[in-house]
Amino acid sequence: MAHDLLLRNARLPDGRTADVAVDGHAIAALDATGADAARELAAEGGLLAPGFVDCHVHLDKAYIADELPDNESGTLGEAIANIHDRKREYTVEDVRERAGRAIEAHVRNGCTRIRTHVDVDTIGGLTPLRGVVEAREAWADVVDVQVVAFPQEGVVQDPGTAELLADALEEGADAVGGMPANERSDADTREHVDACLDIATEYGVPVDMHVDETDDPTARSLEYLAAEAIDRGVEDVTAGHTCALAAYDDAHAARVVDLLAEAGVNMVTNPPTNLLLQGRHDGHPKRRGITRVDELREAGLTVAAGQDCIRDGFYPYGRASMLETALLTAHAAHLQTPAERRVAWEMVGANAARVMDVDYGLEEGAPATFNVFPPSVETPTDALREGVAPRYVLHEGSVVAENEVRSAVVA
Ligand SMILES: [Zn+2]
Structure with missing residues (x-):
């Protein structure tokens, strides 16, 4: 035959x-x-x-870097603010076209499984989501795209966002995101995590939050997310970025890593963006700004790497290449020996597939x-x-x- x-x-x-x-x-x-x-x-x-797997990328923002004001401070905060005007001008067609271009670049570089975070807030409303969902439909025969409804601008400080997150799930999002560090107080940060977990539980969808993407060693949303996941029995939880974990002292970090292992949280590091954004205002020596890849792995957690940004306000480079993402991760996380090179490869392969729960x-x-x-x-x-x-x-x-x-x- x-x-x-x-x-x-x-x-x-x-x-x-x-x-x-x-x-x-x-x-x-x-x-x-x-x-x-x-x-x-x-x-x-x-x-x-x-095939490669990109479990953390922002398709709705792709390719807008050259239309934005310069990020003079080189910080996450200025990058978020700089996008506001452009986000107000988004149309579904505009987002669909740019997201489609980013999907095509992934495919040509050998990646046909993508999890994208898409801004859901009162600035852009559901326009980014609708554009990305249309791009996903246009490319449905070629690539599997999971969409995370991502409250970039906060939930407590952006009233109306919680309702929009629920609407996003009704309109095709597959998971609930989060950005708890982008709130005004620790209490609001916890309320943000609670709100996102409530919605995820109500809709029965995975949780994939941007957690403590900051150099601030007092940021505490990661441990709160892990503890709440345990208490609520929420099992499919992913935490991206988690840069503050690297800023904690070792004793506190060890406690948080243990908690993450107990909760079974999947971890995603994003070295392309975070090597650029974090540590900028350190004196020398400057930190690398990525999470504790080695200690998280040693604790038995799934640790993956994502492209995160493709030529947007956070990161002016990026070409949807998981090989480039793995190579940058290898440099940032000291992955050198044959066994460690295998880890770099798996962070954009088997481990990322576990985050997305797809066959590999x-x-x-x-x-x-x-x-x-x-x-x-x-x-x-x-x-x-x-x-x-x-x-x-x-x-x-x-x-x-x-x-x-x-x-x-x-x-
Ligand atoms: Zn991200």
Whole structure:
């Protein structure tokens, strides 16, 4: 029987080469040598690896960097304020077009599973959400997009946002976000976390908050979120950024890490943006500004890395490349040995897939969502070193990108 597609001479993760067969949406056989197929692709010994996963990115803000005032202070606070005017001018079409461009860039770089945070507040209303949901529908055959309703401007200090979060879930959002540090007091911060957890529980959706994206060592929303998750029995909770955890003294940080492990919170670090925004006003030596990746991993937590920003007011770079994100994470988190390089790779792969709760792997029967790298890339380390875009990108059995450019990631 002929298969739908055969990948000739692909390099498997164990180093062997084999012909890999795909039928329909799934991997049919990892060693189909001698089989026939309706279509064949030549891997020529290039690495076959599961598709990248970007579990934290902001598609609604992508590509607006050059329209905004300069972020003179280089801080998160100024970046948030600088976007307000542009956000008022958003239209659904504008957001849909930019989000679609960012999705396409992800796909060409080998990432077809994306979790995006989308601003929900009284400035932009539901316009960003509607634009991203339309982009998701337009790209539905090519990429899986999860949408997190994200109250960037606060909940307590932006009255009406809690209602908008519920409306966002009605209109297609998949999860509730949060930005508890962006409130005026610790009491308001806790009220923010409570409000978001209430909505998540009511709608039965995951929670994925931006937590303590600050260098302030007194920021305390992370431990509050973990404790509330335990008390309420909320299981699918993710905390992004968590920069303040790195600013705590070691004894307090250890206590918080233990609490996170008890709650089973998934952790996401965003080194591209946070290397740029955090630590700016430190004297020397300047901190790296990312969370405690090593200690969180040692505690057994799932730790992933996300692109976060693509040319917006927070970060003027970014090209939807999970290889670049992994490489920056490797530098920021001291990932150097072969085992540590594997960690960097998994932070934009298996670990990010756990955050999104999507299938990941190359087993027979698994979704044929994978990348085929050029022949010069035989291992994940080769991919990190070369920064090379996959030659073929497959999503559920369909070839969704073929890259002729083989010497660099696709911008
Ligand atoms: Zn973010």
